[in-house]
Amino acid sequence: MELPSFDQRVYAMVRRIPRARLATYGQVAEAIGAYGCARQVGWALRRLPLPSPVPWHRVVNARGQISFTPSREGSDWIQRELLLAEGIPVDAEGRLPLGRYLWVPPLDPPPLG
DNA sequence: AGAATGACGCTGA
DNA sequence: TTCAGCGCCATTC
Numbered sequence A: 001m002e003l004p005s006f007d008q009r010v011y012a013m014v015r016r017i018p019r020a021r022l023a024t025y026g027q028v029a030e031a032i033g034a035y036g037c038a039r040q041v042g043w044a045l046r047r048l049p050l051p052s053p054v055p056w057h058r059v060v061n062a063r064g065q066i067s068f069t070p071s072r073e074g075s076d077w078i079q080r081e082l083l084l085a086e087g088i089p090v091d092a093e094g095r096l097p098l099g100r101y102l103w104v105p106p107l108d109p110p111p112l113g
Numbered sequence B: 001a002g003a004a005t006g007a008c009g010c011t012g013a
Numbered sequence C: 001t002t003c004a005g006c007g008c009c010a011t012t013c
Helices: A006-014 A025-031 A038-046 A075-085
Strands: none
Touching (some): A006 A025, A006 A038, A025 A038
């Protein structure tokens, strides 16, 4: 068996974000045991072929804002549309009420209860 | 190998 | 609250 790659772990974790909930890059990184690797999470999502079953649009930055950049070639605006479709209000600058929709990541399994 | 880049995050002004 | 600066680290050149 081959250990899951970093990308695979990111995708598996993002898949666990429920509909109409939001997570930050840092949150996802920490949840897969890669604290401090928020940027790598962004790259992993960037490599995701679209469309995808992975709810990548539910991941935003810690400032509660969609990360807009030309390098995304429009996926940032698609992200805004997908979030609106889930009922999450997003203003023209990509800002959203992160606190009200923040996802609670699964905690590390305790050693023995 | 060394430098630049970036879908990030925290701190201080 | 907004903004600049710095730390971060895999990827890319």
